[in-house]
Amino acid sequence: MQVYQAPLRDMRFALRELHGDDGFGDVAALTEFDDETVDAVLEEAARLNSEILLPLNRSGDEEGCRIENGVVRTPEGFKAAYDQFREGGWCALASDPQWGGQGLPEQVNKLIEEMICAANVSFSLYPGLTHGATTALEGHGSEDLKQAYMPKLVSGEWSGTMCLTEAHCGTDLGLLRTKAVPEPDGSYRISGSKIFISAGEHDLTDNIIHLVLARLPDAPKGVKGISLFLVPKYVPNADGSLGNLNGVTCANIEHKMGMKASATCQLNFDGSVGWLVGTPHKGMEAMFTMMNTERVSVGIQGLGVGEAAYQSAVYYAKDRVQGRSLSGVKAPDKPADPIIVHPDVRRMLMTMRAYLEGCRAVGVWVSRALDAEKHSTDPEAKKRAGDFVALMTPVVKALFTDLGYDAANLAVQVYGGHGYIRESGVEQYVRDARIAMIYEGTNGIQALDLVGRKLPAGMGRNLRAFFHPVSQFIEDHGAETGALAPMIPALAQAFGALQLATGHIAQKGLADPEEAGAAATDYLRLLGLVAMAYCFAKAVRVAEARLAEGTGEAAFYKAKIATAAFFFDRILPDASARFLAIKAGKKSMMALDEAAF
Numbered sequence: 215m216q217v218y219q220a221p222l223r224d225m226r227f228a229l230r231e232l233h234g235d236d237g238f239g240d241v242a243a244l245t246e247f248d249d250e251t252v253d254a255v256l257e258e259a260a261r262l263n264s265e266i267l268l269p270l271n272r273s274g275d276e277e278g279c280r281i282e283n284g285v286v287r288t289p290e291g292f293k294a295a296y297d298q299f300r301e302g303g304w305c306a307l308a309s310d311p312q313w314g315g316q317g318l319p320e321q322v323n324k325l326i327e328e329m330i331c332a333a334n335v336s337f338s339l340y341p342g343l344t345h346g347a348t349t350a351l352e353g354h355g356s357e358d359l360k361q362a363y364m365p366k367l368v369s370g371e372w373s374g375t376m377c378l379t380e381a382h383c384g385t386d387l388g389l390l391r392t393k394a395v396p397e398p399d400g401s402y403r404i405s406g407s408k409i410f411i412s413a414g415e416h417d418l419t420d421n422i423i424h425l426v427l428a429r430l431p432d433a434p435k436g437v438k439g440i441s442l443f444l445v446p447k448y449v450p451n452a453d454g455s456l457g458n459l460n461g462v463t464c465a466n467i468e469h470k471m472g473m474k475a476s477a478t479c480q481l482n483f484d485g486s487v488g489w490l491v492g493t494p495h496k497g498m499e500a501m502f503t504m505m506n507t508e509r510v511s512v513g514i515q516g517l518g519v520g521e522a523a524y525q526s527a528v529y530y531a532k533d534r535v536q537g538r539s540l541s542g543v544k545a546p547d548k549p550a551d552p553i554i555v556h557p558d559v560r561r562m563l564m565t566m567r568a569y570l571e572g573c574r575a576v577g578v579w580v581s582r583a584l585d586a587e588k589h590s591t592d593p594e595a596k597k598r599a600g601d602f603v604a605l606m607t608p609v610v611k612a613l614f615t616d617l618g619y620d621a622a623n624l625a626v627q628v629y630g631g632h633g634y635i636r637e638s639g640v641e642q643y644v645r646d647a648r649i650a651m652i653y654e655g656t657n658g659i660q661a662l663d664l665v666g667r668k669l670p671a672g673m674g675r676n677l678r679a680f681f682h683p684v685s686q687f688i689e690d691h692g693a694e695t696g697a698l699a700p701m702i703p704a705l706a707q708a709f710g711a712l713q714l715a716t717g718h719i720a721q722k723g724l725a726d727p728e729e730a731g732a733a734a735t736d737y738l739r740l741l742g743l744v745a746m747a748y749c750f751a752k753a754v755r756v757a758e759a760r761l762a763e764g765t766g767e768a769a770f771y772k773a774k775i776a777t778a779a780f781f782f783d784r785i786l787p788d789a790s791a792r793f794l795a796i797k798a799g800k801k802s803m804m805a806l807d808e809a810a811f
Contacts, residue, residue, distance in 0.1 A: 216639040217529040218268050218522045220260035220329045223770055224571060226253070228578040229321060231756050232749065236579060237683055238586035238602075239595040244319045252322055255307075259326045262302065263333035266295050271334040274475030275642050279416070281467050286415040286477045296340065296370075296418040305341050305370030309348060313364040320588075321581035324514055328574070331518025335646050336475035338518075340373060342511055343413045347374025347425055350504035351444065354492035359444060362454070363423055373419040376504055377408040377426040377445075377481060385659060387427060387498070388436040394428040394443055394488065404428055404445050404488045407465070407480065410653070414479030415447075415464035421456060422447040424481070425504065426488060427497050434495065442497035443488035461486040472645030505654060506607055510580065512654045513610035516618025516647060517573045523618075523625035523643040524566040530629050530638075531559055553628075561784075562624045568781040569617040571774075572746035575753065577614070579745075580606045583679075602679035605668050606745070608660035613742035615650040616657060622647045661734035664741070665719055666727075677716065680741075684709055684748050691755065697775045698754045704782050705747045711793035712744045718796060732800035740792040747786050750778040 230249070270291045277289040299305065308323035309315025330338045348367045351360060351374075366372040383389035392406025404426055408414075415422065424445045433439030448456040461484040468478040492500040531554035535545065539555040553559050583606070586599035622643035626633035633640050651657050668676050688706045691698065715737055723730030757771035765771060 215526060215529060216268065216272055216522065216642075217526045218332050219264055219525065220256070220332070221521065221574075222256055222260060223767075224574060225256065225325045225328075227753070227756075227770075227774070228575050229325065231760075232575055232752055233579050233582055235683070236582055237595070237679070238583055238599045239590060239592050241319075241585050241589045242591060244585060244589060247319060247322065255318070255322065256325065259304070259329050262299070262304070263329045266298060267330065267333040267337055270295055270337065270475075272639050272642060274334065274336055275472075275646075278474035279467055279477040281415075281464060284415075284463050284465075286417065286464055286467060286479065288416050288418060288477065289475050292337065292475065293418055295337065299341065300370035305344065306368050308345065309368040310352065313348070313352075313360075313368040315368050319581075320584040321578055324510070324577055324581045327511060327514045328518045328521065328577075331515045332522040333518075334475075335515055335519050336473045338515065339412050339473070339476045340416065340418055341370060342508070343376065344370065344372075344374040346376060346504040346508045346511070347423060349507045350376075350425055350442070350500055351491065353503045354442070354500035355444070356489075356491075359489055359491065362450060363444065363446075366421070366454075367423060371419060372421040372423055373413060373416075374423045375411055375414050375425065376501065376508070377411050377414070377424050378501065379410055380407060381409050385655065387440060390427060390429070390440065392426065392428040392483065394430050394441060394490075396430070397487075400489075402428075402443055402488045402490065404443055404483045404486045407482050409480050410468065411479045411481050412653075413477060414481050415467075416477045420448075421450070422462075424462065425491065425501065426483065427501060428488075430494055437498050439495055440497040441494050442491040442500045444491050445483065445486050445488035449487055471648065472642070473649055509607050509611040509654045509660070510584070512650050513573075513612075513614035514577060515650045516615035517570060517577060518618075519643050519647040519650070520566065520573075520618035520621035521570050523622040523640060523647075524563070524570055526640050526643075527566065527625040527628040528554075528563060530632075531563060534629075534632075559628060562628050564777070564780045565785065566621040566624050568750075568777050568785055569621055571753075571777055572750060572781060573614045573617060575749035576606075576742075576745045577610060579749065580610055598679045601672075601676045604671065605664075605676040605680055608664045608668065609738055609742050609745065611654065612651075612657035612660040612738055615647070616739075619644070619647040619651055657738075658735060661738040662731060664738050665723065665730045665734045669716065669719065674716075674720075680745070681713070684744065687748060687751065691751070694755075696758055697779065698751060698758065701747075701751050701754060701778065701782050704786055705744075705751050708740075708744050708747055708786055708789040711789055712740050715740055715793050715796045722799065726800075728800050728804065732803050733796040736792040736795045740789055740796070743786055743789045743792070746781065747789075750781050754778045 274289040280287050306315045307318040311317045367374055380390050394402040394404050396402055426443045426445050427440050447462050449460050451457045463482050465480045465482050532552050534553050535548050535550040536553050539551050544551045544555050583599040583602045587603055590596040625640045629638050632638045691702050719730050719733050753774050757774045760771050
């Protein structure tokens, strides 16, 4: 059974109690959103997701999208739900008010994104891709393009996509062949085919605005010859009304293992009219503005799906009776005890819980940096926040999606045989979560980005925004007593391993890039584990202080301490294994000749 209620108490904890010392300072532009306003938004979002989107999750998976004469139809109920979503202003939450947005802080918006992904991750892609498109257009589009397209994209009346890859090139976009030919009126004619285009064609909005990577006739080879173009499905008339179809057709929709209610399309551009976004041959720079936004959002997808899987597993573990507790009968009025009494079931549930609470805490930390990077008036805080976002974007994308998928798998295991059949609903979470580890750059690509670009940038400058607060926290709390006492040495050990691994990669990678590549995935996980451990340690400090004050929410804070203890006991030790794997180097990994495989 698919069960989900937004974890509002933990969201408020991460938002208000955990990160006041993050070093990014107060952002004056966000002060209008007081606690009462934010609570009202979060509570209404929770209601929308549990009552409107969650009931469509399984039915959407069963029905899927279908294509009829080049037109894609979304599952029953999706159009009505999208209309309600748009009319409620949910498409415009985090966008700039000058375009009709509400200017909500990203740290709040990402929590709402988590709710949407938990309730119905297929649905989330339609407004999610649009938000990414507005980010790229706002940052790089001409004033005329922004005036013509931003208001309707922000409102959700029109939707957006990103059209990157082609059948022959995958991640290597330097190989793309789509062409852009300039016209005398300043427009371009776009011709080529794109694959794996999420929300590329559907029936939810009147118009779909494609951001398309293509080559100009004089373009140099490789990624340095790629430009970005805005190509609408319908070319708007001068008054903003819809004009003619623009030579964009959906050739097919992909038959996927999951996210079946999200239309993933093969698109053909046949002399379609488009306009340049940004400067010629600098399309990757503009597209990365969108991709980096999407990478954080994809990480949130992993967190959301994992949370829904966890709640469904908890529901089942409390309801399913089987066997008796090893410490004695717990439900004498029943023929057997609920399976939640069994240690191995608890192991799975606590692992999921620790993954998700840890990722949520890290996610809010990164989101606070996103807000500071955009709105802070303090140049130093703005720079520090930007460095932190650059470092953590690949970590959020890869770590959250890895752990979200692991949580979905554990949910199936908790259900046992009932988890493996479709009627339970939890096997859908495994299928839906799996793609998040692949798109927007596979998690291996994220790890390579981390060690190949983000670590060496500015002579390691990005790391300072992470290393300094962790180091200071360890120094400040070395004499702690209580629940935090054993956690500080464990955090210090894991952090020391991360520092040593960073130096090892810097030294070995300079001499042999394959050494850095061989260490990348383990390094990303090591950094992610330290980030989660730091957040859990801070959470325990807050929880102990609240309990000492005599809070009326003792159960919540005690549960937070227990979850943190489980993380330190059972999950953080993986940091040592990751460090040992990094030190082992590439030798055994690259030892076999290709012919031996």
